Amino acid sequence: MKNTIILSILLLIFIFNTEAQKSAEVISIGEKVTFFSKTLNEERRIWIYVPDQTSFQKKIEKRYPVLYLLDGESQFYSTVGLVQQLSQANLNSILPEMIIVGIENTNRYRDLTPKVNSTPFITFLEKELFQYVDEKYRTAPYKLLVGHSLGGLLTIDILTNKPEMFNAYIAIDPSMWYADEQFLNQTISQLPKQKLTDRKLFVGIANSLPPNVTLKNVSKDKSSETRHIRSILKLGDFFSKQPNKGIQYKQNFYENENHNSAPLLTQYDGLRFVFDFYQSDLSEKDFQDSTSLIVTKLRNHYQKVSKGLGYSVAPEEEFINYIAYDALGKKHFSKAKSLFILNLENFPQSNKTHAAYADYLAATGDIANATEFYEKSLQIKDDKAVQQRLLTLTSKGMTLTESDLIQYVGQYVLDDYKITIVLELKDGKLISKVPGQADSEFVPVSKDVFTVKDKQGYNITFHKTNDTITGFTSVQPNGIFKATKKS
Incomplete structure (x- = not known):
């Protein structure tokens, strides 16, 4: 008896688990794809999100801007959630829907630190990854780069040396201190020489200030503890003193966020800044208004x-x-x-x-x-x-009496074919008789305009001179035919 009870319980558990598995549904927000990079001589994996994956309505013809995301494996989920919330959820259109390409690291230090002459990882982006994404996905000609820490440093370096690669840049607490500020100084010296028309840069600054040090006095502190934030503030000072060369720049200091918690808020504010033109100002009044304003x-x-x-x-x-x-x-x-x-x-x-x-x-x-x-x-x-x-x-159609239809009755000759078409009344209907064809009913749809019953694509317009029918033009799937009424 005891064994029977135990077996029954196990059977119930098995059935319950089986039913639960049947009812489970996978929630998918992207895919991981791998391809070989000749530039880096290794397999590279990228994480891809396309708006169709979270949209209730598939838009098979639509093309999307592309957000390229460094440190893809750590930033992908939050970025997708943020973009989806602001571009789809609750009918939001604060941001455009966009494709997100998260680039997974293999050797982070190698790839995300700039080089004096050339950076192979940048070549990989420009020559291989862009081409791969454009071929496989429905991309629009707008690219945005987002990088955090060393990724933020590389973001600034690309803006400095190849600003045309991306339309907009978001650098999250970038490591501008790297290599004794060599690349920060390069940005300060080289960026004014670049053509930066229509480019945007947003920089998020985490609070890495030690106790008793503030934004006002940090520039006087020379300790290694403040080196990181001092280098970013130096970048901000550079932009604030530069005449407008086409680039739009903004930075935010996040007092309550550290280096690792700053990415989410920086991305939110950065995306709002980059796409500040996107959200419409339509009001409820506009929707209720009866005019075409x-x-x-x-x-x-x-x-x-x-x-x-x-x-x-x-x-x-x-x-x-x-x-x-x-x-x-x-x-x-x-x-x-x-x-x-x-x-x-x-x-x-x-x-x-x-x-x-x-x-x-x-x-x-x-x-x-x-x-x-x-x-x-x-x-x-x-x-x-x-x-x-x-x-x-x-x-x-329209309701026409026999006295209305009688004016269309008669013989008509197709101008180019000399074939006679006879229109006659039968049981209150206008019937067309064409040699070698079954009779057809002309159905009135508006004044002097008819279609052919049970046939698509026929539009017959009768012509008048002094209120007398003189002929018709028939627009139909196999051509346009004109006929003249016999007197």
């Missing part, structure tokens, strides 16, 4: 964003559709139209933007143009939902 604000804002990033950026297609449909539902037609057109301008190859504009046209009674835009949407990409909306629209 919001479109003007959006255009102006994304012009600023495009200038800040150095390439063309448009508001998210889904976001514009959302507020456009909201305006349409409230019958703010001018606002809705401007928003739908904005999406068409920015995403001319999207089937969704064409279908959305067709929805607006249908809602405002422009059946002919609604039909045209539904058909354009389907030409870009077949979609059952759009097919159904088009079918519903063309089936409903």
